Amino acid sequence: MPQVTNAKRSKLDLRFLRRFCHILKILFPRLCSRSALMFLTLLGITLLVQLVIYQVGLIPSQFYQVLADKNHDRFKRLVTFAVLLILINAMLKSLDQYVCGLLYVNWRKSLTEELHRAYFHGRVYYTLNVLRQDIDNPDQRIGQDVERLCKEMSSIASKLVISPFTVAYYTYQCFSSTGWIGVGSIFAYFLIGTVINKMLIGPIVPTLMEQEKLEGDFRFKHMQVRVNAESAAFYRAGMVEHMRTDQRLQTLLKKQRSLINKELWLYIGVNTFDYLGSILSYIVIAIPIFAGVYNELTPGELSALISKNAFVCIYLINCFTQLIDLSTTVSDIAGYTHRIGELREVMDDISRKENDSDPPPGDEPQGNNQEVCSGLSDTAFVLDRLSFRSPYSEELLVKDLSLRISQGVHLLVVGNTGTGKTSLLRVLSRLWESSNGSVKMSTCFGPRGILFLPQKAYLTDGTLREQVIYPLKDIYPVLGMNSFLTNRR
Numbered sequence: 494m495p496q497v498t499n500a501k502r503s504k505l506d507l508r509f510l511r512r513f514c515h516i517l518k519i520l521f522p523r524l525c526s527r528s529a530l531m532f533l534t535l536l537g538i539t540l541l542v543q544l545v546i547y548q549v550g551l552i553p554s555q556f557y558q559v560l561a562d563k564n565h566d567r568f569k570r571l572v573t574f575a576v577l578l579i580l581i582n583a584m585l586k587s588l589d590q591y592v593c594g595l596l597y598v599n600w601r602k603s604l605t606e607e608l609h610r611a612y613f614h615g616r617v618y619y620t621l622n623v624l625r626q627d628i629d630n631p632d633q634r635i636g637q638d639v640e641r642l643c644k645e646m647s648s649i650a651s652k653l654v655i656s657p658f659t660v661a662y663y664t665y666q667c668f669s670s671t672g673w674i675g676v677g678s679i680f681a682y683f684l685i686g687t688v689i690n691k692m693l694i695g696p697i698v699p700t701l702m703e704q705e706k707l708e709g710d711f712r713f714k715h716m717q718v719r720v721n722a723e724s725a726a727f728y729r730a731g732m733v734e735h736m737r738t739d740q741r742l743q744t745l746l747k748k749q750r751s752l753i754n755k756e757l758w759l760y761i762g763v764n765t766f767d768y769l770g771s772i773l774s775y776i777v778i779a780i781p782i783f784a785g786v787y788n789e790l791t792p793g794e795l796s797a798l799i800s801k802n803a804f805v806c807i808y809l810i811n812c813f814t815q816l817i818d819l820s821t822t823v824s825d826i827a828g829y830t831h832r833i834g835e836l837r838e839v840m841d842d843i844s845r846k847e848n849d850s851d852p853p854p855g856d857e858p859q860g861n862n863q864e865v866c867s868g869l870s871d872t873a874f875v876l877d878r879l880s881f882r883s884p885y886s887e888e889l890l891v892k893d894l895s896l897r898i899s900q901g902v903h904l905l906v907v908g909n910t911g912t913g914k915t916s917l918l919r920v921l922s923r924l925w926e927s928s929n930g931s932v933k934m935s936t937c938f939g940p941r942g943i944l945f946l947p948q949k950a951y952l953t954d955g956t957l958r959e960q961v962i963y964p965l966k967d968i969y970p971v972l973g974m975n976s977f978l979t980n981r982r
């Protein structure tokens with residue numbers, strides 16, 4: 494199987510950016526879409542949170558001053574003000590989490606619906622699940638990977654959206670307090686941290702993608718047992734199914750361990766960066782103090798100033814460390830983006846090929862030669878020197894078959910198992926392409942034309958009525974079926 498875990502495909506590279514931008518276009522279809530409005534609301538709330546946080550951050554320095562002056566009245570007013578700010582902060586942060594939740598649901602809806610549109614278009618779901626082997630677990634990608642991507646993105650949305658503003662504001666504040674040396678050293682520190690983290694994320698993204706594939710394989714095994722529980726029970730196959738399911742679990746756990754091992758280095762990088770950052774803030778503040786810039790201040794004023802400067806420097810470093818802390822989330826997002834991007838690309842490719850080989854809409858289907866369905870007709874199919882083989886095999890199953898299939902004429906196809914009886918129906922219904930010759934379909938698919946009954950009965954969800962009229966959504970206005978092709982032997 495061509496590996497989707499191909500390292501070339503799964504890095505934080507241009508391909509990732511292209512795929513991510515494509516997903517963003519789906520999440521924000523228009524400038525005034527619901528998601529865009531929610532995003533703007535989030536931006537507003539996060540800006541307010543930052544304003545309040547700034548005020549809260551200045552309170553300790555005011556406490557130093559008030560306590561040094563032993564001013565009782567100002568102390569009481571300051572306590573009331575601090576409690577009020579904390580209450581506002583708590584409310585705004587809760588609102589921020591609430592909007593993030595709504596954004597997540599909205600994004601998941603948009604992305605899943607878009608993937609569904611491509612998946613159920615024409616015969617894409619068949620080709621993807623049965624004939625294409627270059628994409629693993631499409632169901633998991635649509636069901637789980639989309640969910641996780643949207644969750645991770647919404648969890649970092651507010652941090653990312655606010656970071657340009659906070660970085661700009663606290664850079665200015667830090668510059669006013671510590672000058673170029675402070676700001677320069679903090680920026681250099683962030684740059685080094687980013688480069689190291691980018692290097693540490695590198696090996697994680699492909700491993701995460703492999704782990705997601707194995708996760709899908711494991712779930713698929715359980716689904717297989719669930720769907721075929723009765724058949725397995727007739728065989729008394731519990732033991733073998735147990736062994737095979739455990740095997741998939743072991744492979745998955747092995748990959749998870751390897752991922753955790755690789756993540757250890759990233760965690761070490763992130764945590765070292767966090768704690769070194771807190772020391773850096775004091776070094777930055779110490780420089781002007783040792784240089785004698787604040788020599789004329791009283792001890793009380795100096796404590797208040799150190800507290801205020803420490804707050805702005807620590808906050809600027811904190812803005813950067815928060816961005817670096819997002820490394821693990823970014824590596825997850827990159828993995829999911831690649832998996833969803835691959836699925837979209839393969840589905841688009843299948844759709845394009847189907848559109849190229851199918852007749853234009855309105856003209857019902859045909860084989861390779863694109864002849865037009867001419868409505869109701871006595872003849873269903875005309876096969877002219879038709880040859881076909883199974884996918885991935887060079888050996889012809891049927892060679893030069895010429896045949897007319899008409900209404901009222903019974904036709905029995907016989908042959909040993911595996912000789913291509915069902916495959917003939919696959920070619921007639923355009924699930925498989927023919928190798929040579931042509932199939933002319935003179936009537937249409939559906940209750941007024943041709944209906945294929947699959948070899949294995951498919952009972953879908955829904956009422957009995959819905960089962961009977963399947964695959965129609967509603968009863969056809971006038972029932973008139975020209976012909977049925979049944980695959981019963």
Ligand SMILES: Nc1ncnc2c1ncn2[C@@H]1O[C@H](COP(=O)(O)OP(=O)(O)OP(=O)(O)O)[C@@H](O)[C@H]1O
Nearest residue numbers: 623883884890908909910911912913914915916917
């Ligand atoms: N999805 C597939 N991908 C690749 N090869 C396939 C696929 N489905 C069937 N084949 C192969 O095509 C050949 C013909 O299979 P087909 O199902 O048409 O046989 P059949 O005559 O209908 O057999 P049976 O009577 O057992 O249903 C077989 O060798 C089978 O392995």
